[in-house]
Amino acid sequence: MKTKSKPSRESSLVHKLGIVGGLGSLAGGDLFYKLVKSRAVLEDQGRYHFLFEQHPFKDVLMPLDRGASMTSRKFYVFQVCQTFEASGVSAIVLPCFASHTFREEIQEEIGIPVLDMMAALRRHIDHVVEPGAVLGILASDYVRHAGLFERYFGSDFKLVYPGADEQSGLMEAMYGVNGIKDGYLDGVPLECVYQACLSLQEQGATMVLPGMTELSLVCGDLQRRGITVLDINEIYAGFATQQKGQSNRPPFKLGIVGGVGPAATVDFMGKVVAHTPAGRDQEHIKMVVEQNPQIPDRTANLLNDETDPTMAMYATCKRLESAGANAIAIPCNTAHAFVERIQAHLRVPIVNMLAETVEAIVQRYGAGKTVGLLATSGTIKSQVYHEAARRAGLHIIAPGVDYQALVMDAIYGSLGIKAGFTEGLCRDQLLIAAEHLCELGADVLILGCTELPLVLQHSEAFMIKGHQVALIDPTTILAMKCIQLAREHSGERSNLHLG
Structure with a gap:
């Protein structure tokens, strides 16, 4: 039978x-x-x-x-x-x-x-x-x-x-x-x-x-x-x-949660373009951006329990996901306090700018360093940088109360960066806070708010009143990581280095 x-x-x-x-x-x-x-x-x-x-x-x-x-x-x-x-x-x-x-x-x-x-x-x-x-x-x-x-x-x-x-x-x-x-x-x-x-x-x-x-x-x-x-x-x-109908592999597409803040988003996109090794337009990275300044303020939520930005951030990420993004970048340090709760409900990864920044510091300067953090009070209160640094063997220090007030005014004040200023009072306030961190023993400073690199640029040897310090720009590190992901997606080897 x-x-x-x-x-x-x-x-x-x-x-x-x-x-x-x-x-x-x-x-x-x-x-x-x-x-x-x-x-x-x-x-x-x-x-x-x-x-x-x-x-x-x-x-x-x-x-x-x-x-x-x-x-x-x-x-x-x-x-x-x-x-x-x-x-x-x-x-x-x-x-x-x-x-x-x-x-x-x-x-x-x-x-x-x-x-x-x-x-x-x-x-x-x-x-x-x-x-x-x-x-x-x-x-x-x-x-x-x-x-x-x-x-x-x-x-x-x-x-x-x-x-x-x-x-x-x-x-x-x-x-x-x-x-x-x-x-x-x-x-x-x-x-x-x-x-x-x-x-x-x-x-x-x-x-x-x-x-x-x-x-x-x-x-x-x-x-x-x-x-x-x-x-x-x-x-x-x-x-x-x-035909087996195997999936085609379209070019890498980067999704960007923009508007947090608006100028920082443009700065981040410029860094992606500037650091991409390309000889013609077609070799640059596809980007889909939702410039959404209406996402509730992250710092206001963390400090004063104002409107929770989680839903707005999640909805923006889902729209980027639906638009075909292979990875999502959020050029906002404070927003990363909400990333963990969002990531579990997405099919594509959010590139964690804070984790990448800490890893870059360890690779370049070694573990055991004392690292000063210039950031919003919301970022500092959330401890997201502190936790990432602790896991990597780094010691994070933040400015004292009065100096932290200077940082916040440099970002949010009437003559601050979010108001469109990049010179004058806001720069002077940041330099005072940076000098304070150097005096506390920091020889590496994280520009831990994406507005700060609009005033102080990434530098291996920045001089502040007799102190030589490395200024680390997380926005640049995020851009480099996204470029690396794009090159890996297309099968290219990545030899990118921070300058």
């Missing part, structure tokens, strides 16, 4: 395909039918799930002539692909040759594979035709002049296209009134396509390649007339069911 073998783990995994419909309704429906009846699906029907999305597309009836605009088509395809990505599909099937002229642009913005129909066609050709053969192409004027087939076949095959009259007839047969796109699959439209095929044969074509997905609707009729033409929907369906 024969027993059925258990399916392998790989075959039992669900393969969920999203099909972009609406770019050619009949062709999209034909592809869906051929997917459902493909051998792979019939043999393992429980594994394959299909989502077919078709929405009104205002340019669907626009002939794809040489100068056709792709803008609306690009936006439509991207929006449908975004919907599929949110639905958890494994891969996207895009049955439209014109859309494959910009498939790479869509793929850059989508985290799942948009399956390459031209790669499917090329793989099939490599199995049935010897290199050097003459291939005839039936494509719209737009696809023809975009050079799509030349990109995939031009180096190994000779490509020929219908003559001018036959090409004009092909376009009319496809896009004209009562054409193939409208469901008229015989009569004059079929004859025009047949004449275009004959034109290709006269030029020596041994096989006809489709550059219009609607040609699958009349492929059988052409084959019965002796034309060796391929059914692209059949080929694409087979290709789609054989």
